[in-house]
Amino acid sequence: MEKPLSGRFRVLDSIRRGGPISRVEIADACGLSRSAVTGVVQSLQHEGWITEVQELAHGNGNGEDPARHDPGRGRPRVNLDMNPNAAHVLGVKLSLHRMSVAVTDFRGDVLHTTTLPFNGSQHPDIAADMIEVGVRRCLIEAKIDKNRVLGLCVAIPGYINNLEGLCYWSPIFDRDDVAFGPLLSERFPFPASIENDANVVTLAEHWFGEGRNLSSFAVVTVEHGIGMGLVTHDRLYRGHNGIGPEFGHAKIEFSGRPCRCGQLGCVEAYAADYAILRQVLPHFSLDSYSQDPKAYHVEIERITAEAKAGDQALTAEFAKAGRILGRAIGNLIATLNPPKVIVTGEGLRAGEMLFAPLVKEARKLQLAGNRFETEIVAHLWGDDVWARGAAALVLQQAYMDPPALIRDSAPDSAELPSQALA
Numbered sequence: 001m002e003k004p005l006s007g008r009f010r011v012l013d014s015i016r017r018g019g020p021i022s023r024v025e026i027a028d029a030c031g032l033s034r035s036a037v038t039g040v041v042q043s044l045q046h047e048g049w050i051t052e053v054q055e056l057a058h059g060n061g062n063g064e065d066p067a068r069h070d071p072g073r074g075r076p077r078v079n080l081d082m083n084p085n086a087a088h089v090l091g092v093k094l095s096l097h098r099m100s101v102a103v104t105d106f107r108g109d110v111l112h113t114t115t116l117p118f119n120g121s122q123h124p125d126i127a128a129d130m131i132e133v134g135v136r137r138c139l140i141e142a143k144i145d146k147n148r149v150l151g152l153c154v155a156i157p158g159y160i161n162n163l164e165g166l167c168y169w170s171p172i173f174d175r176d177d178v179a180f181g182p183l184l185s186e187r188f189p190f191p192a193s194i195e196n197d198a199n200v201v202t203l204a205e206h207w208f209g210e211g212r213n214l215s216s217f218a219v220v221t222v223e224h225g226i227g228m229g230l231v232t233h234d235r236l237y238r239g240h241n242g243i244g245p246e247f248g249h250a251k252i253e254f255s256g257r258p259c260r261c262g263q264l265g266c267v268e269a270y271a272a273d274y275a276i277l278r279q280v281l282p283h284f285s286l287d288s289y290s291q292d293p294k295a296y297h298v299e300i301e302r303i304t305a306e307a308k309a310g311d312q313a314l315t316a317e318f319a320k321a322g323r324i325l326g327r328a329i330g331n332l333i334a335t336l337n338p339p340k341v342i343v344t345g346e347g348l349r350a351g352e353m354l355f356a357p358l359v360k361e362a363r364k365l366q367l368a369g370n371r372f373e374t375e376i377v378a379h380l381w382g383d384d385v386w387a388r389g390a391a392a393l394v395l396q397q398a399y400m401d402p403p404a405l406i407r408d409s410a411p412d413s414a415e416l417p418s419q420a421l422a
Ligand SMILES: [Zn+2]
Pocket: 248, 249, 259, 260, 261, 262, 263, 266
């Protein structure tokens, strides 16, 4: 069971989202008393995570009347902002053919990304070695001292228990039940964790993307397979023992097409990259991806480009995939009634060919009388954003509790941002 969000988290998160921001605005945003905010702010300032910024009383550059904020003209308004250089965090996104590493500052802004080839179905030790190389390379390229890093999170497709660092199953490994979190931690001077990849992209949407202003929403990822993440009351829903929603394996047909999971009629067997590819290229089988993931990606991109160039038969395949996914998302909306469903992942390279029929079909299933229509949006972004979401998971922990690594040492004052807006 996860801990509730701490006051420390709420204050830091509202400064990250709204800074520079006043103490009164933080209290309003967090639903905390002003005295509680004052106490938290004091310790955050003392530890060097946030800094005071004075807004000059004769104007803020936006043409706003400063007297609106501060009736005592001439007295500068004091806001609070993050000290982004206080520490750094690392996120990694693994797929069967590629590894993306991102290093961010304490606010979650990406400072550098490194992308390297990666081979799936590996012995866990070899996978950990490859991650170690990628992380070290990213830190060297970004000129960041490893001692200023609070932690690392690696996003992995499969069944992951984040709290225990356990991977029950993933196509990344050649075996099941891998204690990969502890294996990674041995290699770095900072804590390392693992998380399901759909969960980290969902966190990225919550921190930086389409879910930024929502406390509950769903994300559907369309890639080689189909995944899902769910945020409820500002927390990731992780399900029983960390195995969250497996939306890709929701069934849409009795005795339907074979799925990677070994069952029949799953939604991903109709709408994922592999499902489209095997329909149009009969020599591609369920195993083609794991045998040669790079060639597989070249093919799906070629097929998509040909469809966009006007190939009618290919366009019809993408439309069919979109319709089926739209039906499944309609079921999801009927089950959960979220305010928004965000569709993301590489499968969106198909654009409107896939997405327009998806929305049309999901809308058809909307129940009469429900005036609160769920918004369905497409959001295409790259692997570096998934890695940024993994980094945000480390930040979430660092915002919750003072991080152990540099808790007792204030950040270098030379790295503090300018105190004035002038
Ligand atoms: Zn399945």
